[in-house]
Amino acid sequence: MAAAAAAASPATGVSYPSTTRKALLPTLRVSRKFKVAAAVSADPAPAFQSVTAFAPATVANLGPGFDFLGCAVADASLSLGDTVTATLDPTLPPGTVAIADVTSPSRPHLAARLSRDPLRNCAGIAALAALRALGVRSHAVSLALAKGLPLGSGLGSSAASAAAAAKAVDALFGSHLHGDDLVLAGLESEKAVSGFHADNIAPAILGGFVLVRSYDPFHLIPLPCPPALRLHFVLVTPDFEAPTSKMRAALPKHVAIKHHVRNSSQAAALVAAVLQGDATVIGSAMSSDGIVEPTRAPLIPGMAAVKAAALGAGALGCTISGAGPTAVAVIEGEEKGEEIARSMIDAFWSAGNLKATATIAQLDRAGARVISTSTLS
Amino acid sequence: MAAAAAAASPATGVSYPSTTRKALLPTLRVSRKFKVAAAVSADPAPAFQSVTAFAPATVANLGPGFDFLGCAVADASLSLGDTVTATLDPTLPPGTVAIADVTSPSRPHLAARLSRDPLRNCAGIAALAALRALGVRSHAVSLALAKGLPLGSGLGSSAASAAAAAKAVDALFGSHLHGDDLVLAGLESEKAVSGFHADNIAPAILGGFVLVRSYDPFHLIPLPCPPALRLHFVLVTPDFEAPTSKMRAALPKHVAIKHHVRNSSQAAALVAAVLQGDATVIGSAMSSDGIVEPTRAPLIPGMAAVKAAALGAGALGCTISGAGPTAVAVIEGEEKGEEIARSMIDAFWSAGNLKATATIAQLDRAGARVISTSTLS
Numbered sequence: 090m091a092a093a094a095a096a097a098s099p100a101t102g103v104s105y106p107s108t109t110r111k112a113l114l115p116t117l118r119v120s121r122k123f124k125v126a127a128a129v130s131a132d133p134a135p136a137f138q139s140v141t142a143f144a145p146a147t148v149a150n151l152g153p154g155f156d157f158l159g160c161a162v163a164d165a166s167l168s169l170g171d172t173v174t175a176t177l178d179p180t181l182p183p184g185t186v187a188i189a190d191v192t193s194p195s196r197p198h199l200a201a202r203l204s205r206d207p208l209r210n211c212a213g214i215a216a217l218a219a220l221r222a223l224g225v226r227s228h229a230v231s232l233a234l235a236k237g238l239p240l241g242s243g244l245g246s247s248a249a250s251a252a253a254a255a256k257a258v259d260a261l262f263g264s265h266l267h268g269d270d271l272v273l274a275g276l277e278s279e280k281a282v283s284g285f286h287a288d289n290i291a292p293a294i295l296g297g298f299v300l301v302r303s304y305d306p307f308h309l310i311p312l313p314c315p316p317a318l319r320l321h322f323v324l325v326t327p328d329f330e331a332p333t334s335k336m337r338a339a340l341p342k343h344v345a346i347k348h349h350v351r352n353s354s355q356a357a358a359l360v361a362a363v364l365q366g367d368a369t370v371i372g373s374a375m376s377s378d379g380i381v382e383p384t385r386a387p388l389i390p391g392m393a394a395v396k397a398a399a400l401g402a403g404a405l406g407c408t409i410s411g412a413g414p415t416a417v418a419v420i421e422g423e424e425k426g427e428e429i430a431r432s433m434i435d436a437f438w439s440a441g442n443l444k445a446t447a448t449i450a451q452l453d454r455a456g457a458r459v460i461s462t463s464t465l466s
Numbered sequence: 467m468a469a470a471a472a473a474a475s476p477a478t479g480v481s482y483p484s485t486t487r488k489a490l491l492p493t494l495r496v497s498r499k500f501k502v503a504a505a506v507s508a509d510p511a512p513a514f515q516s517v518t519a520f521a522p523a524t525v526a527n528l529g530p531g532f533d534f535l536g537c538a539v540a541d542a543s544l545s546l547g548d549t550v551t552a553t554l555d556p557t558l559p560p561g562t563v564a565i566a567d568v569t570s571p572s573r574p575h576l577a578a579r580l581s582r583d584p585l586r587n588c589a590g591i592a593a594l595a596a597l598r599a600l601g602v603r604s605h606a607v608s609l610a611l612a613k614g615l616p617l618g619s620g621l622g623s624s625a626a627s628a629a630a631a632a633k634a635v636d637a638l639f640g641s642h643l644h645g646d647d648l649v650l651a652g653l654e655s656e657k658a659v660s661g662f663h664a665d666n667i668a669p670a671i672l673g674g675f676v677l678v679r680s681y682d683p684f685h686l687i688p689l690p691c692p693p694a695l696r697l698h699f700v701l702v703t704p705d706f707e708a709p710t711s712k713m714r715a716a717l718p719k720h721v722a723i724k725h726h727v728r729n730s731s732q733a734a735a736l737v738a739a740v741l742q743g744d745a746t747v748i749g750s751a752m753s754s755d756g757i758v759e760p761t762r763a764p765l766i767p768g769m770a771a772v773k774a775a776a777l778g779a780g781a782l783g784c785t786i787s788g789a790g791p792t793a794v795a796v797i798e799g800e801e802k803g804e805e806i807a808r809s810m811i812d813a814f815w816s817a818g819n820l821k822a823t824a825t826i827a828q829l830d831r832a833g834a835r836v837i838s839t840s841t842l843s
Contacts, residue, residue: 157731302735302751303728310738310747343720349757351680353730354534358679360734361687364741370687374679380726 132226136263137462139176144252144457145296146170146238146450147245148322148417149288152378152408153356159245159288160298162322163453168195169324170453171249172235172460173212175257181229186216190233199236210234211278215251218274219258222266230258241330243411248289251278256294256457268295269309271457284337289411296456298363313454315366320452323399323418323426324410325433327443331389336412339384352380368421372405375419382408389414391441398436402429423449509603513640514839516553521629521834522673523547523615523827524622525699526665526788529755530733536622536665537675539699540830545572546701548626549612549837550589552634558606563593567610576613587611588655592628595651596635599643607635618707620788625666628655633671633834645672646686648834661714666788673833675740690831692743697829700776700795700803701787702810704820708766713789716761729757745798749782752796759785766791768818775813779806800826 146169149159163169181187186207193199207213212234220230232254238246255274259266266274275290283289291299291309298312314320344352355377362370376396386392386409395416399407403425404418416437418429430447437445523546526536540546558564563584570576584590589611597607609631615623632651636643643651652667660666668676668686675689691697721729732754739747753773763769763786772793776784780802781795793814795806807824814822 153730154734155730156727157734300731300734300738302731302747303754308735310735312738340723343722344726345720346717346757349721349726349729350533352726353530353532353733354677354679356730357531357534357677357733357737358685358687360737361677361689361741364738370679377680380723 131224133223133262133265135177135228135261135465137261138465139174139463140257140260140459141172141174141461142253142257142260142457143167143172143460144170144249144256144293145453145455146324147248147289147292147411148324149245149286149411150378150381150409151359152375152382152406153352153380154288154300154359155378155381156286157288157301158298158356158359159292159301161292161296161453161456162324162450164448164450167460168237169244169448169450170237171212171246171253172237173216173250173253173257174233175216175230175254175261176233177261178229178231181231183229184220184226185229186213186220187229187231188213188234189231191236192234193236195237196239199240202240203234203236207232211247211250211282212254214278214281215275216254216258218277219255219266219271222270222274223259223262225262228262230261232257239326242326243331243409243413243415244324244326245289245293245411247282248275248279248293251275251290252293252457256459260459260462269307272309273307292456294457297452297454300360312360312363314363314452318366318368319422320368320371321420321423321426322450322452323404323420323429323433323447324415324450325395325418325430325437325445325447326415327389327391327437327441327445329389329414329441329443331412331414336385336388339388340381341384344380348379352378368419369405372419375406375408375417376400378408385409385413389441390443391437391439392416394436394440395433398432399429402432404429423451508601510600510639510642512554512605512638512842514638515842516551516840517634517637517836518549518551518838519630519634519637519834520544520547520549520837521626521633521670522830523701524625524666524669524788525701525794526622526663527755527758527786528736529752529759529783529785530729530757531665531677531736532755532758533663534665534678535675535733535736536669536678538669538673538830538833539701539827541825541827544837545614546621546825546827547614548589548623548630549614550593550627550630550634551610552593552607552631552638553610554638555606555608558608560606561597561603562606563590563597564606564608565590565611566608568613569611570613572614573616576617579617580611580613584609588624588627588659589631591655591658592652593631593635595654596632596643596648599647599651600636600639602639605639607638609634616703619703620708620786620790620792621701621703622666622670622788624659625652625656625670628652628667629670629834633836637836637839646684649686650684669833671834674829674831677737689737689740691740691829695743695745696799697745697748698797698800698803699827699829700781700797700806700810700824701792701827702772702795702807702814702822702824703792704766704768704814704818704822706767706791706818706820708789708791713762713765716765717758718761721757725756729755745796746782749796752783752785752794753777755785762786762790766818767820768814768816769793771813771817772810775809776806779809781806800828
């Protein structure tokens with residue numbers, strides 16, 4: 090009905106069949122109840138005419154934290170993330186969302202690949218979920234998405250769009266949602282687009298390192314690291330598309346108990362090192378995955394050589410970012426960043442015959458944030 | 467040779483064939499080098515005539531931390547642990563150890579079951595390893611072991627003897643060994659007696675919660691929890707001997723990847739909760755093991771009912787301590803301790819037809835410590 094109409098005519102706003110705030114939960118099969126930061130009216134009034142929000146790239150898995158650990162990363166110019174502007178749109182049916190614009194300044198071909206159907210666009214799905222969580226019934230929203238991240242690179246591109254959209258919509262109506270609720274709204278999008286896992290969307294919303302402890306009950310544990318820890322990430326993305334589904338299919342179905350114990354203890358060490366601010370242990374734990382990385386690395390030409398090159402050039406650790414193909418190396422301070430980046434790019438070329446580009450990012454402690462607003466006219 | 471002589475005549479001191487300090491490492495297959503807290507002479511002089519050290523009981527595994535997490539627990543009267551007195555003994559050949567006495571005040575039958583052969587006694591093996599690590603060549607030590615812990619109960623009985631012995635010997639010669647070196651000395655004993663795992667001996671030496679990250683390189687991560695966290699443990703031991711070897715044989719050889727991810731994320735949550743002082747998450751994470759507890763609990767009559775009873779009576783979490791049969795429940799503060807203990811004892815009786823005894827302990831942050839010394843004459 091609404092969805093079918095939207096598919097036929099993307100300019101039409103779309104709402105989910107149900108508009109109750111609790112409806113997200115059964116869909117997501119998580120048992121978290123929405124916690125709302127402030128008393129929210131059943132149908133909150135808008136606080137702005139439009140809101141622009143940015144959400145950062147994310148590195149999921151971090152080696153042994155497969156499917157439950159991730160962190161947010163950003164560079165100084167905020168090019169490493171997506172931006173969404175949510176604007177009140179009285180021309181749309183109330184309670185609906187439309188995608189007004191998709192741009193990709195640094196990759197013009199990318200914009201054309203993204204659906205304008207809000208039910209098939211990460212930003213659209215998350216915006217609708219946020220509207221529903223807020224209980225918005227009297228207003229509609231149009232979205233303009235500016236993609237800073239490439240698709241299918243292992244940097245949480247879909248999560249960044251979803252996080253920016255959920256954050257923008259929530260701010261548009263007065264910022265009533267709790268961080269976990271924004272994650273749930275984004276998870277609705279991740280589920281539709283890249284699988285039911287929160288290890289990108291949680292840090293994209295909350296910033297820093299986040300442990301996705303469980304889905305039922307839904308429990309995220311932010312892992313704040315000491316301010317003095319100057320963690321930087323060298324992100325090297327080869328010109329190679331590694332579809333998440335293929336990388337998932339490469340996963341082992343079972344693991345030997347001794348590998349389970351070894352990987353678990355390394356993941357636990359990674360969590361301790363983040364909280365205690367030990368960059369050396371963060372790096373070596375990230376490098377230690379004996380379960381997932383060994384099955385995925387061979388699918389990314391040159392990855393083993395890239396890891397060796399990063400470690401050889403002084404990185405504290407290196408692994409595949411998310412499902413790849415981006416390789417992520419971790420360092421403390423950014424002094425060695427360029428040299429490590431060069432050695433990783435060279436290794437992708439010499440061992441994998443792939444061109445690659447590098448970004449040196451730092452830990453993004455803020456997560457999704459509002460970067461501009463325009464007041465109600 | 468020396469060992470054979472000792473087996474024939476337990477009163478004779480025993481030394482390992484090698485007396486070099488590095489010799490432990492190949493035996494243990496760990497790559498840690500001994501770090502010595504202070505400059506140690508090749509053959510340190512004794513600092514005391516005798517030293518008595520106590521080491522606490524330990525709870526290993528803690529649910530999802532199977533084989534890599536443990537914590538030390540003690541009650542106010544120090545009945546929950548073992549005590550070793552190490553005394554200089556000029557009647558023994560230099561560089562050797564003898565077991566002069568084994569007592570078990572609360573369980574008289576137990577003392578007779580323990581070997582007086584220092585190579586077959588946890589305290590003896592650890593004392594010899596500590597002597598070797600120290601480089602003691604001119605003196606010999608006789609040991610008196612007072613067992614406070616039952617055997618085969620899942621409370622780290624062997625580790626407590628080893629930890630107390632290593633600590634006493636190190637103090638006897640001036641406390642030159644680093645904590646990790648004491649753990650390695652104790653691990654030599656664990657390896658001989660109950661298997662190559664440090665999740666009991668590490669907290670027995672270091673106190674508090676300890677993460678055994680890896681053996682090669684050997685890396686322990688102490689997990690200090692905030693002082694305000696008033697963690698207590700209800701330890702209920704049924705009259706039932708569950709041999710470690712049988713419990714180990716019950717382990718699954720492989721685990722499904724989704725169970726691996728779930729258990730890993732819970733273990734990581736447990737580590738975060740310890741460092742952040744969140745007793746509720748510590749408890750629920752301890753209760754969450756989906757891999758080891760389901761295979762072991764059925765081998766301990768009544769365990770499932772005991773766990774349900776503990777949780778029903780208000781415990782934050784409950785699981786098997788080590789390889790069992792002790793059940794451990796965790797609470798914050800000790801107010802509910804007696805009621806929870808009663809409900810667990812009742813459940814062992816009604817569901818497992820087993821008599822059981824309970825101790826309410828607190829987290830022991832100190833680990834192995836010297837409790838008395840006598841000066842050189």
